[in-house]
Amino acid sequence: MTVRVGIIGTGGISRAHQRYYEKVGGFEIVAVCDIIKSKANQAADEWGVSRKHAFSSYNKMLEMDEIEAVSVCTYNQGHRRPTVAALNAGKHVLCEKPMAATLPDATAMVRAAKASGKILQIGLNPTFAPSLQFARKLIDAGLLGDIYYSESAGGRRRGNPGHTFIYKKTAGAGAIVDIGVYNMHRSLYAMGYPKPVRVSAITEDYISQQDPRFRGIMDVEEFGVAWIRFEDGGVMVFKISWAIHQDSLGTNFHLGTKAGISLDGPVIYADEYGGELKKLVESEGLTAEPNPPEGMTTIQLSGFPEVDAWELQMIAFREAIKSDAPSPIPPEGVLLTNVIMDGIFRSHEAGKEVAVRVPEI
Numbered sequence: 168m169t170v171r172v173g174i175i176g177t178g179g180i181s182r183a184h185q186r187y188y189e190k191v192g193g194f195e196i197v198a199v200c201d202i203i204k205s206k207a208n209q210a211a212d213e214w215g216v217s218r219k220h221a222f223s224s225y226n227k228m229l230e231m232d233e234i235e236a237v238s239v240c241t242y243n244q245g246h247r248r249p250t251v252a253a254l255n256a257g258k259h260v261l262c263e264k265p266m267a268a269t270l271p272d273a274t275a276m277v278r279a280a281k282a283s284g285k286i287l288q289i290g291l292n293p294t295f296a297p298s299l300q301f302a303r304k305l306i307d308a309g310l311l312g313d314i315y316y317s318e319s320a321g322g323r324r325r326g327n328p329g330h331t332f333i334y335k336k337t338a339g340a341g342a343i344v345d346i347g348v349y350n351m352h353r354s355l356y357a358m359g360y361p362k363p364v365r366v367s368a369i370t371e372d373y374i375s376q377q378d379p380r381f382r383g384i385m386d387v388e389e390f391g392v393a394w395i396r397f398e399d400g401g402v403m404v405f406k407i408s409w410a411i412h413q414d415s416l417g418t419n420f421h422l423g424t425k426a427g428i429s430l431d432g433p434v435i436y437a438d439e440y441g442g443e444l445k446k447l448v449e450s451e452g453l454t455a456e457p458n459p460p461e462g463m464t465t466i467q468l469s470g471f472p473e474v475d476a477w478e479l480q481m482i483a484f485r486e487a488i489k490s491d492a493p494s495p496i497p498p499e500g501v502l503l504t505n506v507i508m509d510g511i512f513r514s515h516e517a518g519k520e521v522a523v524r525v526p527e528i
Contacts, residue, residue: 268339311423
């Protein structure tokens, strides 16, 4: 079975989609779409697609019965409409991250996926990293106990991407939705998608506004920090940047009542190494190097296979389509990133903590 694909948006990220569709096999790109017809024609020529299947209207492209799946590779503010249209047309969708720039758009996308029964997979390929998959198993097994505190951190010291990323009209927001969604989703996924209820946050753009390339034209944030409370009583601190006067904003970790884990490694911190924890580590074919200092064992794990997360993402999409399985990354879970991001921007504007609500799907 070959999955026939149409690609909407022929900018830079579409090249990665095309390359990996070809690399993993089992896909055939049969149509392309870009609002600039000449770009659609160029991509069609490069990818071996007939020019009669190069469109400037995604609605026209979606009329092709042979298309089974669609990649949405538009800028952030352009995710909702083609995704909802594709799902309503009975096509599976692999949409680039973030799911959407706004909570209403993301909600509409998830509702369309549920109504259509089709797959909506968001391009958060780090989810498929073996170390994160192991962390999820560890937490699901209850080996950390109740998680009461987490930190989700990432960013760049000087890494403003420019282009469409710095305008609210195209990107919706800045560093938080561009690169922050990766770290935020990693943490939420590892914890099994806890329900957020309150957010307190700040966002800033000081450094970029001192740069003549961005000053006066950039209208999104370069930096964001949030304190997120979950319904189960846990708390997560989220930090992200495009530009800061610091080397790093910290690491990614979860603290539980029984043990803790650093996702950057990963490294487990527990009272001792044995029992169910040891069984899980050994069942995964990993090597543990326990180091028991005073009253606490540090367990350095190794043996995770070297993988290409992009490749695993495309394989997961293909196999879910072939087996009529749910989305490998549940869109209802990814929606929580939009709930939190919406809370971040509202909290910054209000100058105080705000309540957040997960929409009914």
